[in-house]
Amino acid sequence: MSALLETPRSSAALPGSRSARRDRGRPQRAPRRGMLATISVNGLLVVGSAYMILPLLWLVFAATKDAEGLYSGNVFSLGGSLLANMEQLFTQDGGIFVRWLINSILYAGIGAVVGGFVAVMAGYAFDKFDFRGKRPLYASVLVGVLIPNTATVIPLYLLAAGMGVTNTYWAVLIPTLCNPFSVYLARVFSAGYIPNETLEAARVDGAGTVRTFLKVGLPMIAPGFVTIALFQFVAIWNNFMLPLIMLQNRDLFPSSVGIALWQSQVQQNPEFATLVIAGSFISVIPLVIAFVSLQRFWRSGLSAGSVK
Template structure:
């Protein structure tokens, strides 16, 4: 007769109480309250900065639709009905001289942006990847050039151009724009952030020369940086006023900035020129907006060069 062992009863597990999220400690709440003034101050400064940049553009858009009477009377941010008349007057004034000024600005800024940007790219690449005698001294001179304002170099540039007979020519405006110390500095930053030294070493092992390595490997990798530098060059040359004002005497060679200033000087004698100034300023910002919109995917990636390692 076999014995049957009794199975011990299974112990009942008591149901655990539902978990409750701990209440936010008073210390964290006080810390958040202490940070509120700083957050409000930072966001307030950002709003003031945005208003400082956007409100003048908005005023220009509304002012371009008004005649001379509505420009100095009535509400500021209200559209007028003279936009087409202002545009017609702008492009027909003095035989359409504004179109020539606009083409001159595009020519000066385009050559300076493309050629000057490429020269700066090569210089920054050389400062970053090559070792040569006096490298630190030459790069220090570039950094000193960044600190010197462009207006301080206008008179020396005019004397140099006058000594070789280049004043009152397009070369007097184009040649100084081909060398920009700030662009060289940016190019070195982009070269250090985009081109690994191992890639160039592999190209040298495969037998590629210095020029071929730069054109086939370095230049494609530096495309976002080149577009960013070219945009900065384009904007700086487009807005340049003192250099063409000093260098040029022929009105047909003026860029739009100097031409609009010429019209502005006649507003006191003829108030009708005020609409020409406003309409010309409105048209002058359109190429900059178009350039930034079309090339934004390049310069946005270019501005983040070297931010992530």
């Protein structure tokens, strides 16, 4: 006669046991490690936000003060000289700041649109075509991403001097038409936005290479193009070294170089401090307008690039 032995189960494992009811009654505490991670991440975000927002906030308040108010009183307090500062800014030296602002819009606008289009074409070619020397050429693009722009200013100046285009608009415009980082982004966006099957279908329907890119590829990669153009716009708008080296005529200066020229005169004439602050305040406005008006495109473009 055999006996069946059953392993007794612990009462803690039974759903209706006393220990199970007691465990259900206890409040569940979040792990300490998770709480510390949350606090650390949020703290870093707050510090980073303050680092980016406080200077802009200070600029807004400083633009409303006169030269004496800039160095006295509360930093984050409004003054009563905003209109006077704006009037002085746009009338100084015959209104040359308006010319500088137009130059910045010209350099950044053409560089963003034309340079972004060139980058999209290059990235599309690197992604969708196979050709001899593709890997070495793309490796050179990646190497170009690692080289800071300031390191290329002197070679670009020597090239421009050899071509006789220094102290002209072309000296600043031509180098902005090719950006290695924009080409890299364009290749990522092309791989994420444009399926190969769609291009094959267009070719089966009789579309050539150029028509396939313009009619099929370019509309699909439009968010990526806007993202690249915005990055180009900001980089060219804030560019300082290239126009400083290339240009000698004040009428060709962008706003960044012009404001720096006024900044160099603050020691001799403290009244130029209000011009520098007011000019910096006006120079930020086009960037804000560009990002706010095109945010739905560049946000979707960044999301696609990050997923890819």
